[in-house]
Amino acid sequence: xxxxxxxxxxxxxxxxxxSSKRRKLVQMVGISVLIxxxxxxxxxLFVIVIWVTVRGxxxxxxxxxxxxxxxxxxxxxxFPAILGTxxxxxxxxxxxxxxxxxxxxxxxxxxxxxxxxxxxxxxINNLAGVPSIVFGLFGLAIxxxxxxxxxxxxxxALTLAIMILPVIISTTVEALKxxxxxxxxxxxxxxxxxxxxxxxxxLPTALPGILTGTILGIGRAAGETAPILFTAATxxxxxxxxxxxxxxxxxxxxIYALMTEGTHPDAQVPIAYGTALVLLMLVLGLDVVAIIxxxxxRKKKLW
Amino acid sequence: MVETSETTACTPACTEKNIRMFVQNxxxxxGDNHVLKEVSIDIICNSITALIGPSGCGKSTxxxxxxxxxxxxxSARVSGNIHLDNKNIYDPDYExxxxxxxxxxxxxxxxxxxxxxxxxxxxxxxxxxxxxxDEIDKKVVKALQAAALWDEVKDRLHASAFSLSGGQQQRLxxxxxxxxxxxxxxxxxxxxxxxxxxxxxxxxxMITLKEKxxxxxxxxxxxxxxxxxxxxxxxxxxxxIEYGETKQLFTNPKDKLTxxxxxxxxx
Numbered sequence: 001x002x003x004x005x006x007x008x009x010x011x012x013x014x015x016x017x018x019s020s021k022r023r024k025l026v027q028m029v030g031i032s033v034l035i036x037x038x039x040x041x042x043x044x045l046f047v048i049v050i051w052v053t054v055r056g057x058x059x060x061x062x063x064x065x066x067x068x069x070x071x072x073x074x075x076x077x078x079f080p081a082i083l084g085t086x087x088x089x090x091x092x093x094x095x096x097x098x099x100x101x102x103x104x105x106x107x108x109x110x111x112x113x114x115x116x117x118x119x120x121x122x123x124i125n126n127l128a129g130v131p132s133i134v135f136g137l138f139g140l141a142i143x144x145x146x147x148x149x150x151x152x153x154x155x156x157a158l159t160l161a162i163m164i165l166p167v168i169i170s171t172t173v174e175a176l177k178x179x180x181x182x183x184x185x186x187x188x189x190x191x192x193x194x195x196x197x198x199x200x201x202x203l204p205t206a207l208p209g210i211l212t213g214t215i216l217g218i219g220r221a222a223g224e225t226a227p228i229l230f231t232a233a234t235x236x237x238x239x240x241x242x243x244x245x246x247x248x249x250x251x252x253x254x255i256y257a258l259m260t261e262g263t264h265p266d267a268q269v270p271i272a273y274g275t276a277l278v279l280l281m282l283v284l285g286l287d288v289v290a291i292i293x294x295x296x297x298r299k300k301k302l303w
Numbered sequence: 304m305v306e307t308s309e310t311t312a313c314t315p316a317c318t319e320k321n322i323r324m325f326v327q328n329x330x331x332x333x334g335d336n337h338v339l340k341e342v343s344i345d346i347i348c349n350s351i352t353a354l355i356g357p358s359g360c361g362k363s364t365x366x367x368x369x370x371x372x373x374x375x376x377x378s379a380r381v382s383g384n385i386h387l388d389n390k391n392i393y394d395p396d397y398e399x400x401x402x403x404x405x406x407x408x409x410x411x412x413x414x415x416x417x418x419x420x421x422x423x424x425x426x427x428x429x430x431x432x433x434x435x436x437d438e439i440d441k442k443v444v445k446a447l448q449a450a451a452l453w454d455e456v457k458d459r460l461h462a463s464a465f466s467l468s469g470g471q472q473q474r475l476x477x478x479x480x481x482x483x484x485x486x487x488x489x490x491x492x493x494x495x496x497x498x499x500x501x502x503x504x505x506x507x508x509m510i511t512l513k514e515k516x517x518x519x520x521x522x523x524x525x526x527x528x529x530x531x532x533x534x535x536x537x538x539x540x541x542x543x544i545e546y547g548e549t550k551q552l553f554t555n556p557k558d559k560l561t562x563x564x565x566x567x568x569x570x
Contacts, residue, residue, distance in 0.1 A: 182414040190427035191403035205417045
């Protein structure tokens with residue numbers, strides 16, 4: 001009876017029942033909450049980038065990027081820190097990339113799906129969530145002390161490598177999973193062995209995905225302070241590192257040093273922001289490279 | 304059993320009865336599911352053998368036994384004998400990848416590798432130990448010509464295989480199989496994803512290919528079986544109900560079930 005009277009009313013506005021008005025209101029409130037959440041997130045991201053840029057851009061110059069620090073870090077540049085971060089990231093990739101890719105291939109292509117494999121996969125995923133200071137302590141105990149590498153590029157790079165291994169393994173596994181089984185079948189169909197299929201078809205096809213994950217992993221490693229705190233970084237060095245057994249300056253640790261050590265905060269704080277800006281640009285630059293690789297392969301992807 | 308009227312030249316020499324492969328008491332289980340029951344068939348040299356039957360009757364499972372593709376499925380259990388040139392292909396010493404060089408397979412959906420047209424063929428050649436560039440070039444051209452694809456792709460051999468149409472992709476997959484010079488080619492519903500024109504091109508191709516190769520095809524399309532095959536086997540619920548010359552099976556089936564199926568009363 002009620003609905004019938006509703007339908008008979010002539011004014012379309014009044015044909016809206018209380019319930020549909022309420023539903024429309026709830027819908028609008030819901031969307032607003034989503035939009036506001038997004039705005040807050042974007043706001044903070046922008047504030048960070050703008051804040052660091054405004055405070056740090058003043059000190060950036062060619063000399064700042066290429067010179068050694070002078071007068072107890074109150075003048076000069078941050079070249080050794082840039083170089084140190086480069087060495088540490090490169091070292092981490094050299095160790096972690098082959099190990100990570102090969103482990104992922106075994107896990108995804110060969111290991112099957114028994115309980116042990118599942119536990120290993122779960123362990124790797126959990127490893128990615130371990131606080132980086134824990135990796136730092138581990139690096140100190142194993143590489144610096146036990147293996148006797150000392151506080152050095154080698155110890156730091158190995159520690160960072162272990163930290164990004166789970167990231168590389170899980171992104172590689174995801175990239176391998178995304179390859180359709182029909183490619184594997186086709187490979188068997190022409191008489192290829194599993195290894196020939198993996199090497200000749202699966203790996204080249206998955207490579208862009210693997211690289212994307214790896215680059216994001218490097219981005220994370222480059223910005224970490226805790227893993228290199230006890231294993232590689234030093235406050236100050238008069239010369240550039242000569243071998244992998246030398247300690248180095250590194251960008252994130254240099255910021256920490258500028259903010260906590262020394263006696264001239266008025267001169268050191270702007271340099272710290274400049275250093276932060278360089279680090280930020282470096283990490284964003286790596287992310288852009290990853291995004292470019294990803295979009296280019298998406299365009300080519302036709303299966 | 305099947306009689307062969309004509310004597311054909313096979314490489315390598317066939318048995319006196321012109322049998323390329325013979326299948327004896329083949330049983331396949333997937334877990335607890337008994338998919339193929341006591342299937343026995345002789346695959347005749349240089350002929351096209353079609354397998355028909357309703358969905359789920361085991362046609363694809365059967366054809367995938369002939370190149371041990373079911374080995375990939377962990378739950379599959381195969382028993383019985385399948386001989387190729389008088390060797391048991393399920394012998395533990397018989398490596399599946401050696402078998403699959405002799406018994407090639409073309410799949411239901413065109414599945415070229417995500418590589419260039421040229422590389423799709425060169426990959427198979429390289430994994431079988433052919434390294435010389437000019438030899439690879441020669442074999443690629445020959446295979447593309449044999450698959451009636453050469454004229455359409457000769458100007459873009461290094462373009463992605465995915466730039467081809469579905470029918471061209473399927474002929475590329477056939478060329479990929481031909482490149483490694485098998486003895487037997489298995490087709491698992493090769494035209495089910497293709498339009499009628501592409502289908503007729505592939506059918507013509509298969510008829511020319513049987514001069515050199517022995518062909519086994521699984522098809523849902525009864526007309527297709529009539530058009531191209533010399534022998535037909537009818538599978539139903541995992542059993543081979545009837546097997547014989549195509550003409551005889553379609554015009555004068557011995558079994559009531561076959562008759563019902565080919566006249567469209569079930570399936």
